[in-house]
Amino acid sequence: MSRIAVLITDMFEDVEYTRPAAAFREAGHELVHVGLSAGETVHGKKEQTPVTIDRAASDVTPEDFDALFIPGGYSPDKLRAHDEPVEFVRRFVESGRPVFAICHAPQLLINAQVLRGRKITGWKSVAQDIRNAGAEYIDREVVIDGNLVSSRQPEDIPAFVGASLDMLARTGGGKARPAAPQSR
Amino acid sequence: MSRIAVLITDMFEDVEYTRPAAAFREAGHELVHVGLSAGETVHGKKEQTPVTIDRAASDVTPEDFDALFIPGGYSPDKLRAHDEPVEFVRRFVESGRPVFAICHAPQLLINAQVLRGRKITGWKSVAQDIRNAGAEYIDREVVIDGNLVSSRQPEDIPAFVGASLDMLARTGGGKARPAAPQSR
16 A cells, blocks of 8 residues: 655646546555645635645655655646745655656646656646656657656546556555665 | 737636736727637636637737737636647747737747747746746846736736836837838
8 A cells, every 4th residue: 555645736627636536545545635735625626626735745755655646737837836845746756756647747847847858748738848848748648757657638547547556556555765675 | 009919718817817908908909809719708717707709819810910918827828728829929929019928928938939038027837937948037027028028927917017008109009010100
């Protein structure tokens, strides 16, 4: 079982959170909602799905988790206006732990300046931003590059969830990190 | 009097449309709302301000107007998922006619690939995207570079409107274009 940080704030794309979240939980993984302020309730942009933030981004480190999941919608653009979530994402990607990004989530990776030389997909409106950040944009339902799993849109969710669960299984609950039990 | 194209769709930042629009009209300028489909009504993201689209972006050319105004919010990101508004913006900037961009509006300029070497400001979340597009991001209430006037956020609207009206006055209703009466 993995402990997955879900980086989220208001205006997320509801199904890009609810469906992967349900699948991750069903597979036995734990979700910890990381946002701007612990205790606040944020909402999706279409169905106003409520999500309570467990931990502030300023209060967590990648070492607290096995993987990072970033839903899309306008949540990533709102989060990247703040330094703490951007820094958390930068450190997470650099830690080598799995990162699952869908739709507008690459906006956070762009501001974290971790995309140079990577292969990634995302919502078509951010394709040019992705290329300008030095990454290769691939128009495919799911792209896997190292620790990074990405998808474009709600229609891609089954492939996105499948690839993410596969990566969690391969890394043994995110234990691909240096002190990984299977590498001892 | 100038004929100003307002490039807009759903989820625009209400005051970034309503206040400049009121000021432009008060100064005697005409607004033509350009969007994805003529006849549709789009709405702002906070106050649901309704705006009826006069012309589809696919149906207009820069030669139909004296200036272009792009309000912020999530409208620019929604528009840039379509080729026609992006192409309209590209041709508008290249025409040399005045372009007024606030908040997230630079997202359309990025996709139009017209920012290399330009000086511009915008909402802080898009600053990295602006730099990655080859422009210089300047954190100031209004930035004027050639035919491009830009501002960051609602608080900047008075400076944004002032600089935009000044440019319209200087260009004689956008008639700085090649066939300009004052250059005959």
